[in-house]
Amino acid sequence: MMPDDSHIHNIAGSILRNYNYLFPSTYPDIPLNLNMLKEAMAETGFFLEEEKIPEFMEDIELQLAAMVPLNWNNYGTIAILLNKAHPEEDLIAISLQRITELVRELPNFNDAAVPDEDTLDSIIYTWISLTDEYPGFTEDEAWS
Incomplete structure (x- = not known):
């Protein structure tokens, strides 16, 4: 199944809930890694073929970027x-x-x-x- 906007939003929301202590980040970029993504995918019941994960991770990072509190360090x-x-x-x-x-x-x-x-x-x-x-x-x- 291909991810749609609701999948992306739900998975990004799961990451934000589970790792809220990382946000706002003092780093320039969103602190997202593959384990965080896979954990959130499992939590939301969404699975994707391994070869599609890098592109999907970019979509998740963009959604997180639009959700997390940002400051000039980011x-x-x-x-x-x-x-x-x-x-x-x-x-x-x-x-x-x-x-x-x-x-x-x-x-x-x-x-x-x-x-x-x-x-x-x-x-x-x-x-x-x-x-x-x-x-x-x-x-x-x-x-x-």
């Missing part, structure tokens, strides 16, 4: 959500103010702190790395 997760929500943004010309506005608009972002420039740069460069729009964009070019 720049990797924030970049994933911004990439999905705002694919039309010109990332080369985007301002730090615009990044701040977009992040604060995320429904599960709840950090009132003022981000520093390094944090905002991390969000921008992580977001750029998620797109195919700039395939020739290298790290050396980013810093020149």
